Amino acid sequence: MISLAKGQKIDLTKTNPGLTKIMVGLGWDTNKYDGGHAFDLDAVAFLVNKDGKADGDGAFIFYNNKQDPSGSVVYSGDNRTGEGVGDDESIKINLTGVPADVDKIAICINIHDADTRSQNFGQVSNAYVRVVNDETGAELMRYDLGEDYSVETGMVAAEIYRHSGEWKFNAVGSGFQGGLASLAATYGLSAS
C-alpha cells in the first residue's frame, strides 16, 4: 500500500504493469447544524491534451456529463448532501481506454455554490478524497480536505499523466477558488 504526500509523483504502470483501473473516491458527512445549507461536494475530471487544454466539453467529466466519449472516465453521479457511509461520489478511470491525445487527467474537488452558501472545506465534517488502485483496493493517496484545505472551496487533488509511454501519478493537492467555471477556464473551457 503506497501512501503519498502532497506533491509526490509516483509511477503507476511501469512498476505495476497490470495496473489499468483507478478509482477516485470522495466522501463527507451531512451538515450537523440546522439552518445551514447542505454541503454538496463534486468530484470532476478534465481530460487534458499536451497543450494543457481540455478538448471540448466532452473532456470535462462532471454531474452534467458523466462519461467521456471513449467511456474510460466514468463519474458515479451527484451526491448533494453527503448522505451515506464511505465514498459519496467516485470517478473510475480505465487507463487502457484513454484516447491517445489525452496527455493527462486532472482530478478535482469543488464545493457546489460555496460562495453563495459561505462554505469551505473546513466546515464540512470528515471530507476526504482518495485514489485507489481499483483492482487491488490499495489506497494510493488520501487527502483530509477539512484539515489541510480548511479555507479552500476547491482543489486539484491529483493528475494522472503520460510519461514516456507509461502513466504516472502526481499528488498535486493545490487549492483553487472561484468554482467550476473558473477551474474549467484554466483548461480552456468557457462556462456554459
Place this chain on the structure above:
Amino acid sequence: MINLQKGQKIDLTKTNPNLAKLMVGLGWDATENSGGGGGLLKNLLGGGSKTEIDCDASVLLLNDKGKLAKNENLVYFGNKTSPCGSIRHSGDNITGHGDGDDEQIQVDLNRIPKDVHRLVFVVNIYKCVDRKQHFGMIKNAFIRVVNSANNEELCKFNLSDNYAGKTALIAGEVYRHNNDWKFAALGEATTDPGLEALTRRYL
C-alpha cells in the same frame, strides 16, 4: 496573530512546540436592542435601560467520539475546574460590560488527559427564553487564543455571521490532530434554550 475565518483550522503546537498554557478569551457586546420588550415607547419615556444580556462561556471536554464522557467534563460557571485540573474558568461576567474578554478560560495542554480529544468552547444566553433574548442582540462576538507564557495572541475569530434568533453559539474548539493541538474556528449556532440542552447534543 492570525484573524480566522469560519471553518478555518490552524495549528497550535506543531509550529509552537513549547506551547503549554493557553488562555481562551471570549467576548461580546450587547446591542441597543437587548431588551425583551418595551420598545419605542419605553425608550421615548426615558425608560431606556436595556435588560442586561448574560452570556455564559463554557467548555465541553469531549472524547475521541465527540462525547462528554462524564458530567464533570463540562466546565462552566458552576463547575469552574475540570477534574483533571487542565481547564479553569475565570468566572461569570453577568453583564458583558467592559472591553476585551468577557470570560476567560485557562487551558494547560500538558495536563489534558489522553482520553480528551476536543475542547469545545460554547456561549449561551442565560435565561434566554424568559428574557426573550437571542444572539441578534449581541455584536462583536469573538473567541481568541493567547499563549499564556508571553501573552501573545495566536489567533482570533470574529463571529460575524447573522445569528439572529439563535441562543447558543459553538464558537470554536481546541482539538488533537495526530500528536498536536489545533484550533478550529467553528462559529455555528443553535436554538438550544440553555446550557443543559446544548450539552445534551454531546451525550
